[in-house]
Amino acid sequence: MESSLFPVAVFFAAIFTNNILLTNYLGMCSFLSVSRELKTSLGLGAAVIFVMAFTTLLNWLVYNYILIPLELEYLRFIVFIVVIAAFVQIVEMIIERVSEGLYAALGIFLPLITVNCAILGVSLFMVIRNYGLLSSFLFGLGSGIGWTLAILAMAGIRQKLNIARVPKGLEGAGITLIITGMMALAFMGFSGMINIS
Amino acid sequence: MAKGKVKRTVLDDLGGKNPVFAQILGICSTLAVTNSFRNTVVMTMGVIFTTSLANLTVSILRKSIPGRIRMMVETLIIATFVIIVDIVLKAYVPEIWKQLGPYVGLIITNCIIMGRAEAFALSNPPGLSLVDGLASGIGYAYVLLIIAFFRELLGSGTIWGISVFGDWWTNWSIMIMPPGAFFMLAIFIWVVRGALLKPEEEKK
Numbered sequence: 244m245e246s247s248l249f250p251v252a253v254f255f256a257a258i259f260t261n262n263i264l265l266t267n268y269l270g271m272c273s274f275l276s277v278s279r280e281l282k283t284s285l286g287l288g289a290a291v292i293f294v295m296a297f298t299t300l301l302n303w304l305v306y307n308y309i310l311i312p313l314e315l316e317y318l319r320f321i322v323f324i325v326v327i328a329a330f331v332q333i334v335e336m337i338i339e340r341v342s343e344g345l346y347a348a349l350g351i352f353l354p355l356i357t358v359n360c361a362i363l364g365v366s367l368f369m370v371i372r373n374y375g376l377l378s379s380f381l382f383g384l385g386s387g388i389g390w391t392l393a394i395l396a397m398a399g400i401r402q403k404l405n406i407a408r409v410p411k412g413l414e415g416a417g418i419t420l421i422i423t424g425m426m427a428l429a430f431m432g433f434s435g436m437i438n439i440s
Numbered sequence: 441m442a443k444g445k446v447k448r449t450v451l452d453d454l455g456g457k458n459p460v461f462a463q464i465l466g467i468c469s470t471l472a473v474t475n476s477f478r479n480t481v482v483m484t485m486g487v488i489f490t491t492s493l494a495n496l497t498v499s500i501l502r503k504s505i506p507g508r509i510r511m512m513v514e515t516l517i518i519a520t521f522v523i524i525v526d527i528v529l530k531a532y533v534p535e536i537w538k539q540l541g542p543y544v545g546l547i548i549t550n551c552i553i554m555g556r557a558e559a560f561a562l563s564n565p566p567g568l569s570l571v572d573g574l575a576s577g578i579g580y581a582y583v584l585l586i587i588a589f590f591r592e593l594l595g596s597g598t599i600w601g602i603s604v605f606g607d608w609w610t611n612w613s614i615m616i617m618p619p620g621a622f623f624m625l626a627i628f629i630w631v632v633r634g635a636l637l638k639p640e641e642e643k644k
Contacts, residue, residue, distance in 0.1 A: 266618050268471040272551050275464060317527060320545050321519040328512060360468050360549035367542035412634035416464045417626045424622030431619070 250378040257385030259433040263361050264393045265426060267368075270361030274394055275419055284398040288391030290352040292384065294334070295362055298327045299383030302366040303376055323366045331356055361390055396426060446571055453575035459552040460583040461632045466552040470584055471621040472543050477600050480588035482536050486525040486544060488577030491553050494518045495573030498561040505562075514557045515548065522547045552580055587624050591615045 263269050270291070277287050302323050310316050335353045338346045356362060365386045369379045400422055409418050459465045466487075473483040497517050498505075505513050526544050529537040537544065547553065556576050561569040592598060595615030597605040614620045 268468045268618070268621065269546070271467040271471065272465065275467065317523060320523055320526070320548055321516060324515055324519055324548060328515070360546050363549050364468075364542055364546055367545045371541055410630070412630045412632075413626070417629045417633070420622045420626035420629070424619040424626065427619040427622060431617070 250375070250381045253374065253378045254381040254385040255436075257382050258389040258392065259430065260436060262389040262393060262430055263365065263386040264390050265423070265430045267364065269364040270359050270390055273359050274390075274397065274423075275416055278394050278397040278401055278419070281395065281398045281402065284394045285391075286348055287352045287356075288387075288394055290349045290356055291359065291361070291390055292387030293349075294327075294331060294353070294356050295365055295387035295390075296380060296384040298330050298362055299365050299369055300376075300380045301326050301330060303369060303374070303379040306370060319367075319370060323363060327362055327366075361386070393423075393426065397422065446568065449568065449572050450575040453572065453579045454582075455579075456636075458579045458583065459555070459576050460580055461629050463555075464629075465555055466550045466580060467625070469543050469546060469550060470580075470587065471618075471625060473540060474584055474588040474591050474621060474624070475595065475616040476539075477585070477588045477592045479536055479539055480584050482529065482533060483540060483543065484577070484581035484584050486522075486529065487547055487550065487553070487580055488574065489525060490518060490521045490547055491556055491577040491580075492570055492573035493521050494553055495556055495561040495569040496566055497521075498557045499564060499566040499569035502562050510562070511554075511558075514554060518553050518557070519548050552576060583628070587621075587628055591620060591624055595620065 257263065261267070264271070264274060273287065278284055305322060305326055306316075306319060310319060310322060315322075331353050338349060338353075365383050369382060374382055397419065401419065404418065404422075413421070453459070456462060460467070460470055469483065469487075473479050494514075494517050498514055501513070501517075522545065525547065526537075529540070529544060556573055560572045564572070589599065593604060594612045597603060597609040597611055612620070615624065
């Protein structure tokens with residue numbers, strides 16, 4: 244069913260044509276609140292890429308080797324969210340022990356990630372689309388990179404917005420949504436390049 | 441006195457502190473499911489069910505939940521109700537369930553539900569928490585329904601799958617695609633905030 248190139252296609256599709264933020268609207272909450280500054284956006288983006296890639300992998304293993312044999316697929320929501328929360332906790336503890344610099348850079352973002360709907364969303368998409376092990380990992384990685392790309396672009400634009408005059412009612416969330424819409428339009432230009440569904 | 445409190449809670453959730461346009465919470469699903477009116481109705485019913493019952497449960501258990509792990513407990517309570525919604529939808533409306541896809545499961549991470557449990561249910565009695573959950577669910581629902589109404593009307597020329605405009609209408613296909621969702625929500629927030637801020641300057 245899966246050709247050898249399929250995982251690669253999934254990877255690039257997750258970044259460009261099926262961007263998790265711009266076409267599936269996931270991770271909007273943190274996107275709207277954190278995209279004010281380039282530096283924090285980069286930190287959160289890095290944490291998201293890392294957590295997304297590995298939780299997708301873990302959830303794939305749990306789903307295929309534990310939930311399916313036990314016929315407990317309907318429990319996947321609870322199991323996935325627990326796996327994600329546990330993974331984030333463990334990573335936080337390891338980073339704190341191993342590298343202080345990394346902890347200073349990523350530490351504060353890790354707890355935020357547990358409630359980022361994009362992380363859970365990616366795992367759920369993986370189940371619905373029946374990806375294999377490698378495809379799932381690359382899908383998680385690609386989605387993380389795509390999300391980071393979008394938030395970095397938005398942070399750059401918002402820094403310019405600080406000196407622009409925005410209509411009163413549109414300030415904050417409104418103007419950010421309109422710019423996101425324009426970015427989504429721009430990303431639609433990629434569609435047709437790769438086709439997965 | 442109790443009646444006044446109930447009334448204020450409801451009015452806050454529907455108006456000034458509305459979760460979607462005032463607090464900008466739960467945006468993901470607001471954008472994702474509003475391309476068709478029928479899906480939105482089903483989705484919002486699921487959310488109302490989950491917010492009210494999760495609020496009620498958290499409130500009943502609020503004295504026995506240890507403070508340190510309360511987020512995890514709340515998440516598990518919410519997840520339990522979402523699983524119920526998922527199973528019910530799968531059984532009775534499998535077609536819509538398929539279209540909603542992962543967004544049913546994503547009700548778990550909908551910040552509105554978590555936010556209400558954390559901010560309201562933990563410090564209020566069960567009855568009032570149930571009312572608050574219902575009201576914020578409805579506050580979320582009517583915003584989504586308005587957005588879905590316009591998106592389906594302009595994007596497909598239909599409401600609830602029934603043709604409204606007839607043949608002469610050219611579909612604005614952008615409205616049912618992702619960018620349309622962002623624009624529509626932005627316009628909605630603009631209109632509402634404009635109206636709430638300074639009614640006399642409202643032009644759009």
